[in-house]
Amino acid sequence: MTRLLASVMNVEEADCALQGGADIIDLKNPLAGALGALPAPTIQSIVKFVQQRVPTSATVGDLPMQPDILYQAVQQTMCYGVDYVKIGFWGKQISLDCIEILQPLTQQGGKLIAVLFADQQPDLNSLCHFARAGFAGVMLDTANKQAGNLTQHLNQQTLKVFIQKAQILGLINGLAGSIGLAQISQLMLLSPFYLGFRGALCVAQQRQSVLQIGAVKQIREAIHNCKKELKVA
Numbered sequence: 001m002t003r004l005l006a007s008v009m010n011v012e013e014a015d016c017a018l019q020g021g022a023d024i025i026d027l028k029n030p031l032a033g034a035l036g037a038l039p040a041p042t043i044q045s046i047v048k049f050v051q052q053r054v055p056t057s058a059t060v061g062d063l064p065m066q067p068d069i070l071y072q073a074v075q076q077t078m079c080y081g082v083d084y085v086k087i088g089f090w091g092k093q094i095s096l097d098c099i100e101i102l103q104p105l106t107q108q109g110g111k112l113i114a115v116l117f118a119d120q121q122p123d124l125n126s127l128c129h130f131a132r133a134g135f136a137g138v139m140l141d142t143a144n145k146q147a148g149n150l151t152q153h154l155n156q157q158t159l160k161v162f163i164q165k166a167q168i169l170g171l172i173n174g175l176a177g178s179i180g181l182a183q184i185s186q187l188m189l190l191s192p193f194y195l196g197f198r199g200a201l202c203v204a205q206q207r208q209s210v211l212q213i214g215a216v217k218q219i220r221e222a223i224h225n226c227k228k229e230l231k232v233a
């Protein structure tokens with residue numbers, strides 16, 4: 001069952017996302033980059049508003065691949081009460097030091113999601129390292145939001161390998177990166193755990209503008225229709 005993850009930047013947008021039928025509320029500041037972090041009080045107020053009706057996740061920001069900086073940011077974000085913390089692993093070669101330093105946090109119960117970037121051709125052999133360090137999941141997104149969507153950077157076969165590897169390793173898996181209605185049927189064939197959206201849910205499809213209930217409903221309906229079709233087939 002593929003879920004709809006909606007990235008929101010405040011309580012009003014979280015309300016719209018829930019009304020529109022989002023399954024996961026992702027807390028992110030699109031004005032501050034691909035994985036821009038929201039201020040602590042905003043995260044806390046959204047978590048309080050959602051009241052565990054659906055799972056929440058939050059991004060730690062577009063941080064450099066420096067183990068100590070990542071550790072601090074993840075530890076801090078875990079304290080805000082979100083269910084999952086999303087961390088960007090930038091570049092083609094994934095830093096083992098950055099994965100390993102986070103292992104104590106997964107052992108303390110932190111549910112971490114590693115975000116790899118499709119437009120940076122990440123090494124998919126790294127997935128086993130995330131699993132070994134106790135990460136809860138992995139997802140693909142795009143770093144440069146001006147340079148095309150997920151499917152323009154990685155072909156269907158590569159996306160399939162990503163999802164299958166994650167599933168074999170027992171990792172939650174997600175696909176995102178400027179995707180919208182046009183990509184849903186193709187991506188649903190891969191049965192990801194979730195599809196993630198921001199731009200497609202906003203006014204004029206601009207991820208830095210305001211999220212709209214109608215757009216969330218449309219995306220949700222498209223995912224549900226695909227589920228039905230796949231069942232029939």
Ligand SMILES: O=C[C@H](O)COP(=O)(O)O
Nearest residue numbers: 007176177178196198199
């Ligand atoms: O986690 C999902 C992202 O927020 C997707 O953002 P986007 O659809 O604007 O690329």
